[in-house]
Amino acid sequence: MDLYEHQARELFEEHGIVVPRAEVTDSPKEAREIARRLGGRVVVKAQVKTGGRGKAGGVKQAADPAAAELTARQMLGMRIKGHRVGKVMLAQPVDIESEFYVSYVLDRAAGGFLAIASAEGGTEIEEVAATRPEAVARVPVDPAVGVTSAKAQEIAAAAGLPPQTADVLVRLWQVLVREDALLVEVNPLVRSTKGRILALDGKVTLDDNARFRQARWGADESGHHDPLEAAAAAKGLNYVKLDGEVGVIGNGAGLVMSTLDAVAGCGARPADFLDIGGGASARTMADALSVILSDPAVKSVLVNVFGGITACDAVADGIVQALETVRLTKPLVVRLDGNNAARGRAILDGRAHPLVEHATTMDGAAHRAAELAHTA
Amino acid sequence: MAIYLTKESRVLVQGMTGGEGMKHTRRMLAAGTNVVGGVNPRKAGRTVGFDERTVPVYGTVAEGMAATGADVTVVFVPPAFAKAAVLEAADAGIGLAVVITEGVPVHDSVAFTSYARGRGTRIIGPNCPGLITPGQSNAGIVPADIAKPGRIGLVSKSGTLTYQLMHELRDIGFSTCVGIGGDPVVGTSHIDCLGAFQEDPDTELVVLIGEIGGDAEERAAAYIREHVTKPVVGYVAGFTAPEGRTMGHAGAIVSGSAGTARAKREALEAAGVRVGSTPTETARLVLELLDTRQPEGS
Numbered sequence: 001m002d003l004y005e006h007q008a009r010e011l012f013e014e015h016g017i018v019v020p021r022a023e024v025t026d027s028p029k030e031a032r033e034i035a036r037r038l039g040g041r042v043v044v045k046a047q048v049k050t051g052g053r054g055k056a057g058g059v060k061q062a063a064d065p066a067a068a069e070l071t072a073r074q075m076l077g078m079r080i081k082g083h084r085v086g087k088v089m090l091a092q093p094v095d096i097e098s099e100f101y102v103s104y105v106l107d108r109a110a111g112g113f114l115a116i117a118s119a120e121g122g123t124e125i126e127e128v129a130a131t132r133p134e135a136v137a138r139v140p141v142d143p144a145v146g147v148t149s150a151k152a153q154e155i156a157a158a159a160g161l162p163p164q165t166a167d168v169l170v171r172l173w174q175v176l177v178r179e180d181a182l183l184v185e186v187n188p189l190v191r192s193t194k195g196r197i198l199a200l201d202g203k204v205t206l207d208d209n210a211r212f213r214q215a216r217w218g219a220d221e222s223g224h225h226d227p228l229e230a231a232a233a234a235k236g237l238n239y240v241k242l243d244g245e246v247g248v249i250g251n252g253a254g255l256v257m258s259t260l261d262a263v264a265g266c267g268a269r270p271a272d273f274l275d276i277g278g279g280a281s282a283r284t285m286a287d288a289l290s291v292i293l294s295d296p297a298v299k300s301v302l303v304n305v306f307g308g309i310t311a312c313d314a315v316a317d318g319i320v321q322a323l324e325t326v327r328l329t330k331p332l333v334v335r336l337d338g339n340n341a342a343r344g345r346a347i348l349d350g351r352a353h354p355l356v357e358h359a360t361t362m363d364g365a366a367h368r369a370a371e372l373a374h375t376a
Numbered sequence: 377m378a379i380y381l382t383k384e385s386r387v388l389v390q391g392m393t394g395g396e397g398m399k400h401t402r403r404m405l406a407a408g409t410n411v412v413g414g415v416n417p418r419k420a421g422r423t424v425g426f427d428e429r430t431v432p433v434y435g436t437v438a439e440g441m442a443a444t445g446a447d448v449t450v451v452f453v454p455p456a457f458a459k460a461a462v463l464e465a466a467d468a469g470i471g472l473a474v475v476i477t478e479g480v481p482v483h484d485s486v487a488f489t490s491y492a493r494g495r496g497t498r499i500i501g502p503n504c505p506g507l508i509t510p511g512q513s514n515a516g517i518v519p520a521d522i523a524k525p526g527r528i529g530l531v532s533k534s535g536t537l538t539y540q541l542m543h544e545l546r547d548i549g550f551s552t553c554v555g556i557g558g559d560p561v562v563g564t565s566h567i568d569c570l571g572a573f574q575e576d577p578d579t580e581l582v583v584l585i586g587e588i589g590g591d592a593e594e595r596a597a598a599y600i601r602e603h604v605t606k607p608v609v610g611y612v613a614g615f616t617a618p619e620g621r622t623m624g625h626a627g628a629i630v631s632g633s634a635g636t637a638r639a640k641r642e643a644l645e646a647a648g649v650r651v652g653s654t655p656t657e658t659a660r661l662v663l664e665l666l667d668t669r670q671p672e673g674s
Contacts, residue, residue, distance in 0.1 A: 106482065108590040108627070111489045111561045126632070143486045180481055182560075209626060210481035212456055240621050253558060253624025254534020254587055257613040261637075262654050264616045273617075275624040278535075308505075308519045308539040338543055339519060362540070363656050 001206045002049045003217065006089045008202035011179060012186070015171045018198045022091035031072035034090045035065040042090045044071040048083040056080045061093070094200060095193040100161050101125050102169060103185035104147075104176045107140065113176065115139040115147070115169070117159035121188035147173035164197055165189065180210030228272075228295055235287040237274060244269025245373045247292035247301040247330075249285075251276050251310055259304045262363060268370035271298045278309045285318030290326045299376040302369035303334045304362055312336040312344030320351045331372045332356045335365035378552040379529065379572040379579070380472055380498070381448065383408065383512035388440045388470075390415045390461045391452035393424060393433065400452065400476075400517050402426050407520030409513045412444035415461075438468040450506060450515050451475045458502060459484035466492040474515045475501035475563070482626075485561040492563065499563025503626070505535035505555035516555070518542075524549040528662065529573035531566050532585035533558045533592075533625070537613060537655060541583055544659035548666065551579040558587070558625025566596040574604050581607045581665060583658065584649070586640055588614030589627045593640035597647040607665045610644040610651040611658040612637045 003011070006024040013019050023034045024047065035042045046058030053059055058080050062068035072088050079085070099122035107114040118136045120128050129136045137158035141147055147155070152166035152173075168189060176184045183205040190200050206214065232239030238253075246263045248270050250256035260270040272292065276284050292301055305315045315336060332355055336344040345358055359365035387404070391397040392414025405411050405426050413432050414424060420435030434440035437449060449470050453461045458477045465473045466488070473492065480502040492499050500507060506516010511525035518535075523542040526549015532538040538555050554569050556562050566584055573579040582604070586593035593612060600608055614623060614630075615637040622629045630636050641651050650665070652658025 106486075106560055108560045108592070109595060111563075112486055143483075143490050177483065180483055182482055207482045209455065209479045210483070213481075238624050240618070240623060242616070242618065250536075252534060252536025252539075253628060254532070254538075254585070254613050255536035255540060257534075257587060257617060257623050257628070258537060258540075258611075258655060260616040261613060265653060270616055273621075273623055306536050306540050306543065308522070308536060309517060338522065338539060361656060363654050 001208055001217065003204040003206065004047045004049060004087070005045065005201060006047055006087070007217065008204040009199070011175055011204060012199050012202055015175050017168055017171050018196060020091045020094050020198060020200065022089050024087050024089045025072070026076060026087045028069045028073035028076065031088060031090055032065040032069035035062060035068035038090060038092045040064050041093055042068050043093050044068060044075060045089045045091065046075050046078070046080060046085040047087040047089055048080045048085055050081045050083050053080055058085065094190060094198055096190045097193045098191050099188035100165065100190070101187045102161070102165070102172065102189050103183065103187070104141070104173060106182050110140060112143050113141045115141055115155045117155055117161060119160040125187060141173070146177065162191060168197055168199065175204070179204070180207045180214050181205060182207050228291060231294070232274070232291045235291065237284070237288055237291060238277065239291060240273040242270050242272050243297070244271045245297055245299040246369050247271045247295065247298040248304070249274045249276060249288045249292060249301065250304040251278060251306065255304065255306055259302065259362065259366065262366035263302065263370055266367050266370035268373050271295055282318035282321040285315065286322035286325050289322045293326060293329060298330060300330055300369045300372035301332045302365055303332065304365060305335070306337050307339030307341060307344070311340040312338060313340040313347055316344035316347035319356070320347060323351065323353055328353060328355050330355070330376070333359055333365050333369045333372065335359045335362055337362070377576055377578045378509040378512060379569065379576050380500070380554065381507050381509045381513050381515050381552060383410070385448045385513050385515070386410050386412045386444055386446045387513070387515055388413050388415055388437060388444070388446040388449040389452065390437065390449055390465065392416065392431070393419055394452060397452040398424070401431070403517070403520065404450070404514050405429050407508070407514040408511070409515065412446050413440040415440050415449070436468070437465045437470060441468055441470060446470065448472045448474065448515055451477060453477060455479040455481065459488050462488040462499065463491060466495045466497040469495065470497055472498045472500065474504070474506045475499060476504065476506055476516055477501070478503045480559070482559070482561055485559060489561060489563045500554065501557045501562060503559045504557030504562070505538060507552060507554040509552045510550050518553060518555065522546060526550050527578065527580040528583055529569070529576065529579035529581070530554065530583045530585070531556060531569035531573070533587050533627070534585060534613065537585050537611070540655045541585065541611070541659060544655060545662055548662070551576060558627050560590065560627040566592050567599045570596060570599055570604055570608070574606055579606065581609065581662060583662060584608055584610045584644070586610065586612045587625065587628050588617050588623065588637050589625070589629050589635045591635065594643040597643040597649065600649060601647040608649045609658060609661045609665065610641070610649045611655060612640045612644070612651065
């Protein structure tokens, strides 16, 4: 889960990293009050979990509290790359002497974390890395040792950062470890004209797997701006909305991704990714079908299950029970293979629903579902 | 001979007395796995009956190893306890730890994989189905009756795609199938398995299954070019995955232009790997390659 900038700022501040004074609000009137408290002149920043915010008009200077209110009013409710702006942060402006980039990112290949730092912050770091890789230092961190002040000095020196940034590098590592983050990034980290080092903007990605011991931020609702995704999440389903017409339900992330590809290979577009997981119950299947069928874009539905641990007769029972509670309005193609597949098919045959049909192979099922979507 | 797991392997189960542990220990025993003990500090000294077999429970991995000569452990403990369980197994000096547990925090995976690396313990997983050497031993949750023993080696990030390919190629059979797991940080990579299959006289051809996210497949492709002379057939899932969304597996995410299925497929093909566009086509490519290698075979 990504944090909002104001949440990242709060974490940085708690760990002793200097940040500009700032407050967050969803009300233009309150924005005026905040600006007054912060000294009049402020930067108004839309709180959205996406990049390219500045270019989209999500970061603006306001010369006084009245301007801050007006700017907040314009910004609240606007959409930036599909993300609705629900809150703005107002921050004291900083007179910048130089801008740097620092982050810790997960290095999947090495199975550890990597410090990335550059004396050229403020711009797209990917751009700098692509055009002038020598301007970006990449320093692996030993997970057993972490970032000590000696290690921080090494990172700062490798990137050509001033030595006083080392303290921030140590504290940022503490944010990463204590918060179970997969990414912490400060861009820009600045030296002000008064010589102070401040984190002006930050990004923190938390590990969803660590939620059991990091309950502070609660569930991430921002990802579910799609109502179908919100409904699926409420039912505990692993669902991603896509923009096609063939609804897809399967078991196992790999097999479901593979099923989406097979549908695309047949000239149709998948409407979703929905993984019912191993040992799916009748209840899960009913929930899955109800979400898929409530998507008006869906013209046909493909259920692709390989019975490994899951028994296909249990899946078929689930479909039959789902048909009791969910009114089937679109054709359903079912491919059951593996454990107890024949019994599963017999159960569906027994139900003999006019809109339900079998396919014996995954490729055949994808073809049939694509065909039905096109003729619907 | 197979890789990592044979009928000689003596297997402990950490978390055997839990629901999943019981269910899968029973299945492993039925598949011929030599399960020599369970580990649970609160139930040390007891035994658990599975049909005809009685399996003792030890308080620690070290005790279990001392009593039974175990060299493999399969970990079923919940995510919050996985790190401690794996560190304990590595400290005891076990050769192979198969971590089935799904939902392990990445910082924990980083900690135990790097710790184990320095102590000679191979970790497979976390968030994986484990590995099976059909006809010999099964360490994990792969259904044992899908495929018979044979000459194909398989390495995969995905459990159900492993089962699908095993099913498609069940008549040829497999030396060993390794599910390495779909998390961003795993203990054993495609490359580790490719290296082991290359050395394994029982493996004639390798099936490599990948999916979006990271660059493990690209690195595997570079490794194949340099080090693998046996034929490799590949499959990559996730061509239709949108950028920036996690597709079920924690590691399955396209970030910007990185980690796409297309890039992985192209890298594998550039290394001479034939890549199927569906699991069924992948199986067909395997059959073609095996036929051309053994024209006298039926």
